[in-house]
Amino acid sequence: MTMSRMPRSVLTVAAALIAAAGVFAAPADASPSPAGTGAPVLHFHADGSTSVEGVIESGRPVQIDFDPARLSKCRGTDEYGDSWGISVQYRIDGGQVRVYPVTARVTADGTDTTVRSLGILQLRPDTRHLQMWFVGEDRTGCHEEDTDHGANYQFDINQPPVLARATYQADWSETLTGSLRQGGALVIDYDPARLPQCRTTYRGYPAWQIDAFYRFDGGPVRSTPVNQGAEAIPIRIDVPANAQQIETWFTIGVPYPPTGCSAYDSDYGKNYTFSID
Structure with missing residues (x-):
């Protein structure tokens, strides 16, 4: 190209x-x-x-x-x-x-x-x-x-039940609403204003991406984007039937063309942790 x-x-x-x-x-x-x-x-x-x-x-x-x-x-x-x-x-x-x-x-x-x-x-x-x-x-x-x-x-579109929603707001507050249960689901609603760095464009289009990282009970780390272009997109995470807690954190970067710019939102390295009933 x-x-x-x-x-x-x-x-x-x-x-x-x-x-x-x-x-x-x-x-x-x-x-x-x-x-x-x-x-x-x-x-x-x-x-x-x-x-x-x-x-x-x-x-x-x-x-x-x-x-x-x-x-x-x-x-x-x-x-x-x-x-x-x-x-x-x-x-x-x-x-x-x-x-x-x-x-x-x-x-x-x-x-x-x-x-x-x-x-x-x-x-x-x-x-x-x-x-x-x-x-x-x-x-x-x-x-x-x-x-x-x-x-x-x-x-x-099928509508599986969503029992809890974690909202990460621009003022750096976090709220959990609903019931976070084993075998249920959690919606992650992340405001991109929390990570204003690395807002590069490529040929007029947003080239940056914010990823949500999460893991249950210290297990394997998974990730998924929470934006599509400049638009924030809430995501749904299924909760395993035996999970006790979930950790989340977020990064912003520029996948293509790579610039090396990145930033983290991880509660100062502690990660955002929610208990699961």
């Missing part, structure tokens, strides 16, 4: 979004594999059919696997190679339209190639409905859409 090529291709926007949000492209001749991620996948196949792998739940990420063959009209090229891209446009619970790339541009031997990639959408804990459609464009001005014949693609 060459920064001087930015103005020439709609794929630059997609690539910048992918870099900022941590989505990685699959090889050009391969279908992206979600194996081991644990996240459900919405498949949009080349023959026009759709399928759902796994269960779409509120508070969880969902992956979008779109075959570019469904939108094959806009395939512009320039002296560097492919200059086209496809994005998903979506609404959560009828809210504002958001855009996310489902293709990426890779450069090899001086030639740009558009490849299929997984789009990853983080659903809020209270999400009930997901609506989406797809747009293909190239630098010639070509525009085409896949909208399920104008109805858009509609998905209802």
Whole structure:
């Protein structure tokens, strides 16, 4: 990816979004594999059919696997190679339209190639409905859409019970509401204003990421992002049936392009700890 090529291709926007949000492209001749991620996948196949792998739940990420063959009209090229891209446009619970790339541009031997990639959408804990459609464009001005014949693609979201919510507020206070129970669930609601450092942008898009780290009873550490671009996204954590306590802490950094900037919010190294009933 060459920064001087930015103005020439709609794929630059997609690539910048992918870099900022941590989505990685699959090889050009391969279908992206979600194996081991644990996240459900919405498949949009080349023959026009759709399928759902796994269960779409509120508070969880969902992956979008779109075959570019469904939108094959806009395939512009320039002296560097492919200059086209496809994005998903979506609404959560009828809210504002958001855009996310489902293709990426890779450069090899001086030639740009558009490849299929997984789009990853983080659903809020209270999400009930997901609506989406797809747009293909190239630098010639070509525009085409896949909208399920104008109805858009509609998905209802399962609502598992959420029993507790930990809120980390901008004034450096923390509150736990509800009942944090074994076998239940905890929502982490983190205000990004607590970590104002490292707010780098990449080609006009936020390139920073805040991760929540957590572990139960001193066990393995897990992590998940709590922002998507500049937007804070509450996350849901399932509580094991035998857990006694949970520790949480947070970091901000710049995954791509790496700058070395990072900062911690860990209660001065003690971590934020909650007992589990």
